[in-house]
Amino acid sequence: MSKITSSSTAEYFAKNLQQVGFSSPAKAVLTTVKEAVDNSLDACEEAEILPEIFISIKKVGAGASRNTDLVEIIVEDNGPGLEADDIPKVFGEYLASSKFGRGRCSRGQQGIGISAATTWAQLTNATGVRVTSKTAKMKKALSTIVDVDIKGNKGLLKKKETVDWNKPHGLRVEFRIDGRVQLNGDGGLLTYIEGTTLVNPHLTLKYALPDQDDVDVERVSQTMPEVPPATLPHPHTMKLGEFMTHAGLFGKITLENFLKKGFSRVSDVTLKEMVKKGLKKALLDKSLTAIAETDYKSVYQLLQDVELVAPSTRSVLTVGEEGLSKSIHRLGQVDFFSVVTRKPRICDFKPVVVEVAIARFLNRPGSEGGEEPIQLLRFANRVPLQFDKGACAITRAVESVNWRSYGINQPKDSLPTGPYVFAISVTSPFIKFKNASKETIDGSEELIEEIRRALMQAGQKLSRHIRAESKAADLERKILHIEKFGPILVQGLARIIGAPKGRVAKAEEGLKKLLGRDASSAEKELEHAESQLKQLKAKQRGGGSDDEGGAEEEARPHAEEAAEQEESKSTKTPAKKKKGGGKAVMTAAAAGSDEEMA
């Protein structure tokens, strides 16, 4: 029998880096940037500092691996900085996190990502990450290289030195890794930067990317997002193993105290209920350390059987409609947009908030009338999700909405098309991902429905803009029609019956009067649509939601409006009408027996 050995967490991840986002050279660059920026943003928010981040990515040579470049990645922030003792833990030790299991909507959770980036640097370029850190207490900054001690799962500091840094506090990380720089596309760096900019209105971001001009994106909000306090876990969101691990954190307290202090929504009434259902009273007074595994199981099962109040939604953080409205203009020249922040809801016993921003842009693919799919930006806890789009709950929700009823083109069961950006953010302290690299949200029907509702609300708002456009186009088309076909019709009639010029002039006059009536009614419709649009814009400028009464109540009237608009579109669009007008006749003729196509 071969010898059984155990390996450290670091060894496991060093062999399985593809599981945490390092599955290709291009993904390695993106993941490294993402992990560094996520940490910076979380640190700034924790310290209530408006973040100012600088990203620099350069190709500095050939990579050691085949078909790769040696890529230098620098991320610098104005955050609180790290104490010297914390640096090896953060960058060199797996599962060392200040955020693990805290029930907060922070970007990072487990303490894997940045250590994995250090490991990747070490594996591909034989050196870890250079970290420069300065806290408010330090006079000089500490600069050091962190390597991962893979056998021992801990960080090792090398080449420690103190350096002058003209910042009051902050952190700078420099990686040199084998990778490839991909700027565009779903998995591109620019998509990541756009997404991060959008959901962080309070962020000032400066970046320098290869073959691109340096860009400064100023913050549009001076307000720090209010990070809600962490909440205790809800028993119904845990599995047995998690329940027992959680108990391990509480030491020698009694089971009763553990249940009451270690969870939210567990009260004396809950415990009475559990006793009624068969929990031995004596067990409640026992110390956690004295409880057998089988007893843990029965306590867990009884706890699952008891009806509990749903967890609090206070722990959920939102970007907010005002912030999104301002931030969306940082992505390009916006034609029009709509934003929706839903009230926090409970989905699958977890508090969730869904936010949607939909914007139509000028000068984007599809703005020339092409049929490019919309750009879908997905976010989980304000982190862009850039891979495996098809499997994500957000994508499924977008595809399930009938966008045509809001005036947006959509092939069957697919993403809609046009020069739009759909940004959908799901925030929750307990997001369920499909994999460790957190690329796709694993969605229950309940969560998908919640996302759908947010999308439909945004679609309803958007359709007001589109309707105004459609009315304008309708008026233009009607006037054009009169000018184009009127004289031809009248002259044709006159030729067939040999009518004099006087009659022609009179008939043309009559025709103009007739069709002019149609045009004036279209003008009225246009005025109405434009006034509605103005009201909406005024509300958007005000930054508030215009439907605080709740989406469900408003959904129906809007949907009906959208449906009406759809109907009017289909009867008024020239090309469609042209064919539709003669359809009864054409269909009948085509069904006949005397087709005569050459």
Added chain:
Amino acid sequence: MAKHVVRIRELTTDIPKEAEILCEMMLSELEKAKRPVLEAIKCSLDNSLYNPKVGYLTPGDKRVKTELNVSSVQKMARTIFMLEILLGNLKSGAVNTKRELYYISKGLVRSNPHYRPLDFDDQPESDAIIDFIGDLLEVYREEMNCFANDRGGQTYSKNLVVTETLPDGDKAVVDLGSLGTTPFQPKNKPQTFKLKPKKGKIDFCLVVESEGTANTLVANGMHIRHNCIIIGAQGVPSNGVRGWCKTIEDQLAVPMYFYGDLDAYTLQNIYRTLKAGSAASLVRNADFSAPDVKFLGVLPEDVKKYDLLCYSVSEKDQAEARSLKKAKDALDNDPFFQDKKNKKLADILHWLVKEKKRCEQQAVFSVDPKDPQILEKIIVEKIKKGAYV
């Protein structure tokens, strides 16, 4: 150019005069700043009536009204534009196909930028306008000198003599028995025929859905062994084939049989069109249907009797699902199949819906693969035994 065009029927409508009345009405309404309204018979199944005593589908009371507005102004302008071309043809005696009319209109648009907004993107657009004019004036397109290309109707007989009166009054006599392997084919335009048997009386006329199968029967000598007429329909019968069958039925009073596939398409689109006309041609079914044609097969009973190979119709296959839907629709909406007189035909549709099978006309060749005359034998046996609907 043929000045004396043969007419299909005694036309009571003076087309140029009717067209002028229509245009006069439209112009004077416009002078008064009123919206002219064009009215045409609604040519669709929901406006079709079937009376077995009449024998073909006739139009109901429904009319399609097109009122001038911003959306219909283009259609009206195109209608008047095409009407002018057709009236010009009637005046000069020129004839055209729909496709030629499409190109004529394209040519006029190209030569005069004023007409550019009227330009047709493709032929279905101009076809629809031509049909609309026919429906408006309640005339056949052939009566507006617009003819279809010839398709189907190849006819074989050893005992049929056709005398055709030509537009200039000359008569052409065609003895079908003397044509060798060449068939006689009716044109898809009005022709004046006088039919008579060379001697005695012709026993029956067989219309076969597949042109190829009709040719096989002839090549094997069926028309020599039997005193009959064999016609290949080539799918959905063209106006020429429909008119030709009516002429045979009217002038020779021979029993007429149709033989084709056992499926909804054949029953509704091919056989019903041949026997009672179509919903699309409600205004002309009187002259383009042969109400006495019997459905000889393939019948559901033949499938059982001869153990014929069938295809199962899967609802998963789009085309096949459509065919099933078509059978159900025909039972629900087609007045021809809803009439008591045609109950047995409706029963065949019920059988198709229930069994979800279809059987091709050529399946009979599987009965005795070594006998090339097997189809002929079965057809003759069925006629003798009255095994038809």
